[in-house]
Amino acid sequence: MTLDVTSIESQNNSAILDRSLMPPCQAACPLHMNIREYVDLVARGKVMEALQVIRSDNPFPSVCAYICSHPCEEACRRSHVDKQIAIRALKRFAVEFGGDRKVRTEARTIFTEKTAIIGSGPAGMSCAFYLRKLGYPVTVFEAHTEIGGMLRFGIPQYRLPREVLDSEIRRMTGMGIEFRTGTPVVSLDLLFEMGYQAIFVSIGAQQSRRLGVEGEDKPGVVDAITFLREINLGLKPAIGENVVVIGGGNVAIDASRSALRLGARTVNLVCLESRAEMPAFAADIQYAIEEGVIVNCSWGVKAILGKEVITGIELKRCVSVFDANGKFNPSFDDSITQILPADTVITAIGQIPQIPESYGLKTSRGTILVDPVTLNTNRKGVFAGGDAASGPATVIQALANGRLAAIRIDDYLHHRYPRSLENENKSPLGELSPQTIQAIRKISRYEPPLAPPEIRIKEFQPIEQVYNWETAVDEARRCLRCGSGAEILFPDKCATCLTCLRVCPYSVPRIDQDFNIQIPPDQCQACGICVTRCPAMAIALRKPWDRRHINEEIERFRHRIKITQSRPLIIGFCCQYGLFGTGKLAGILKTAGEGIWIIPIMCIAKVETYHLLQAFELGAEGVFVAGCGEQCARENTIAEAKAQIQKAQSVLVEIGLKIDQLQAFLPEAKNDNRSGDPEKWLEEFAGYIGSLHLNSLLAAEGKN
């Protein structure tokens, strides 16, 4: 959220407001999901909260967790450092571990205007979901006998298990959305007569394009949409031993991999594009190749051979796919040809919508013509979206389109002028500078586990497994938390002492031409070192929770002491990434028994001296700071924590406590054996503090 900082109100509230900037991943997501937030929550081990964030922006979190095309990952700025965050896999983790499919969504009817959705694909369902949440009575008309559109008939089960889809649909019926299956809508007028006041047409694009070559109508040639639909209906379409799939998109990949699973001996994929130009997702192409699909790039179809039955397919070399203007206009070299043996040919060269004439909607290039802002068609009260209006697109785009339609229908039914959403969804952050990239630690990406290819091709079971808890935390903590870094929140306090400039491990703060300090938000890595070091306390992190979480925890303990009257023996400030991740620090949670209170903190660099002193004030006999050591994603954190500890220790000595009552467990290097095992260390520390406590009790007895 960006704020108008000039307004007096926002300045007064600046200390409590969220001043973080939209990260690139969120801007790239068609649904503008708060990705940074849920990745951060996963990193903190708060999976239920992460799921809540996901669910607030996404109507079908489980579906997206399986098959989202993750444009967010393309925009991830970590890709300049090493590799982007596995955002979709983390969402899958949050969805599975948070129990998404067990959660119901509540909705109640507020308005009387009835709305109709034609088509129950992702766009239609998303529109229905949001209209229902807004409080409208919603009816979805579906021509097929089952709900889901392309999600059910187009996407193979190994990518999206049907029980996931079914549970999403159950949730929608639970919200009170009426589904009428087996009901093709032939006339929009009829719907208006039935009392529906707004109609959303999302009939998808289900008509396969034709190749236009000799032999296309022979038995044995099938289009991919029909082929996939038959499989998904539970039929087993008969295929030959040698299958050739034509097309380079996701549908072609799905068809190839499905053919393998049906028992084809060889599957050849033929496409015009070169490997780099193929529109299918790179990861899926990779999976297909692993499973045994032979990808033939830069070939076009010349003819399908054979008299009664197909015997093979003749290909010609495709020289270029796009012309100088970047338009699809393939050119071929007829002198280079090859023949592939084939008894089944599956065409997957794109789909176009089939729009009934009777709807009376204007079309352009086969898709419904809509206003890009309002999604209104040429007919009053009729809106259109999804593949029917945009041409074949991804699920996440369809969901976003459906949500937009719901907002626009709401505007229409309430005679409101449609609000512009354009500027709200841009990230103000620029690219990382080479200097910053250099300074960021490289941490390799954790890929979610996959079933081996030879097992995969035997059945239509989902191939990707979920992260385990620790790996998910480790992957999530790689996030650079773009846009949530430090800022000079109170410029009037800033004495321009240049401390921030000198302590920043990434050299981000700089002096501007007016001799003021600037902390560019697009470079800041949110390590928090300048925040704990600023002598004027003028710097704060942009997110309110980041600013106050340690203080809140301490207050919580203060409250707990009041209620239970029990006092902690030891208070530990522990890196929460380390506590929940794969590192050895995780052992501390297990060892921490009676009397040892753990305060999970975002990073040990965020501990300030006064936090440590307050822990003693709470009554602790011993206080420790435990960092994740070698796993830390940020620079200089250990040195900073040590400095704060030293300062607190100087006070301890003056009040007659022992320096050892405040200790640090900070494994520095990867092979640092001195610091050893945290569990053993904590046991020793607890033993030491326990004996001190006992001594002081005995001494007090003696006095009495």
Next chain:
Amino acid sequence: MIIANQKPSNEIWKMIQPYQRVLIVGCGTCMTVCGSGGEREVNFLHNALRLMELKLNQSAHTFSEFTIKRQCETEFIEMLTEKINYVDAVLSLGCGIGTQAIAERFDNLPVLPGVNTSIIGMGTTQGVWLERCVACGECILDETAGICPVARCAKGILNGPCGGSKHGKCESNKEMDCAWILIYKRLEKLGQLDKMRKYYPMRNFQTIPRPRRLIKSVTGGNTDGQLSL
């Protein structure tokens, strides 16, 4: 920039003993920059004193904190007027000037120094400050290649180096550069070595009239900026 060092907490602790309610006042300028009396240090001291209170079982004191922009300006000090009604003493984390300024403003209020004001200097790296000026009031840096012998020579002599200079270091501290060797080297670079030949009459340290007062007329001009008694 005025540089100071915070007093050890137990020294401060002893100082505040006679007073029940103590207001810790920070300074948002020099003391913030040198990390001795800014808002963070005020906060730290507040927490440290509270902890001492608890551990030493006194429970006789209460503390409050406030940081003003600059303790050496009466207008800023006015902001304390309301607060001092509820305290028995002020612990000032301003430099010696700030502490005195508060004392001057509030007649009946004990004002305690929380820092040892040390030098006029410059920061080099984080946490390191070097003395560069003693505010003598008679600047001759044009003659000494921009290096002050009064501040940087252990003896403060104007006609150096003395016989104690060895290999460019000072006899009083083998780690410390001899200021006069530095001056020589820099004059050499500037091509002004003849300035080494100039003789300065001995400074009379005893006659610096204290306290000094600087009066500048608003209209400016060279003759107005006079140091006088």
